[in-house]
Amino acid sequence: MWFRHDPAGYHILSRLGGGRYGVCYLAENTEGQQFVLKRFRPRQQKKYPDDHRHEAVILSGLSHPAVPALCGIINSPSGYFFVLEYKKGKTLKHWLFRDHKVFSDSEIFRIGSQLFDILIYIHSRSVVHRDISIANITDDGEHISLLDFGLARYTDRDGGILPSLDFPYVGNVLLYLLCSGYKGDRKKPWHEVLPLTSAQKHCLLHMVELEEPFHDTKEAAEAFHSSFFPHEGNFPKEHFLF
Template sequence: MWLYKKIKYVGKQFGRYTIEKPIGEGKYGLCFLAKSDLGQMVAIKKFKRSLFKKNSEKNAYEAIILSQLKDKRIPEFLGVINEKGFYGFVLEFKNGSTVEDILFKYKHKFNRKEFFNIGIKLIRIIMYLHENGVVHRDIRIPNVLVDNGEVYLIDFGLARWVDNNQYPYNLDFSYLGDFLLYLLYSSFEIKGKHKKMPWYEELLLTFEQKVFLKKLLGIKLMYEDIHDIEVDFIRVFKNYNCFLKS
């Protein structure tokens, strides 16, 4: 039934856009690749009608926040479709593969150079958001795209304006820590019998690298500012010699 729901929209036109194919799905609904009447490729995020009605105020945050952000590393908000029982946001389409697909579909092992390049670029995207008063709250491997060395952050459905009581900046830091661990573990190889250990025992990292990651994850006193994270990330990982126990 869910597959039918995805396929039934292919080839149909809504407003200026014709649906080409489904490219993702989540709790909110479906995401489609579509083409405008001028040939522009866009992403359309279609909401489940019942879910949108229930959370209409929360869903509006994504449109409002993206409308006020202008950066090539995040999708531009292009408009709303509301017709024929179809309600969705039209977003700039970003080429690339999600880090989730790169890891689990394509079985890629990130080397040290890739780890640093993706990490520093993602940190600087977060820095841009925080400097504009936005906390993303969902920096996970399905929401980070990589394309020929470029890094993009997508899915602002949980993004909010910063509020130090409810939505502080550091909500993004533990997500960033988890994300970096996924990259590090992509090169982890098990040989023979393996006893599972905490990451800080399993990954052969320097003391300073462990402290950095623990501060991101809140295991030690958590970072308070993304600029400090950028400085420390460069300091401990720029020329790091990281090997993994197996």
């Protein structure tokens, strides 16, 4: 039992994870459907009372199979909750550091191309995520989902909130995946030791802004697609969305 009183209409099953904002729980409603209940810490809510407004508005305006939909808001004695669509799968952080999974070239390509598909969508809706990380991406083996829009904002050119802010985060996620099977020298910079083709190396250097950054999401996606397409093996083409 997690709370003295379960949030109205929901029974909490387990704790999924937490962060500075609060804690996420897996819960089911009276019809047995599973949801994620994101409970905000009261102290955080007092300190930043408008933070959850941005997340609520941004999620209300997004409709994509890889983005959890906002299904409701609960303000009850047991806390303040967002009811979010439950996306199956484990986070990339879980796959890497608990299951010690080594990602193949085709899996990296699938995850990367699906991630760019999501980015193209949210950037077309003027949303910048700003917190893409291995802890905020789930993968069920076929499809990924992008979670946690708590730091997401609408683009604001005067305020410096630009879609290009997301590219270094994506580059970082790809580097985590590329490092998953790496066993060699760990003292030198990644771009000197990882077994990358010249095109892959330059794509990543552009992405993490060690070289001139990409100008828009489509350019970044095309560079990723052309440099990371796995030439060996029988890669199922339905897994990439371009």
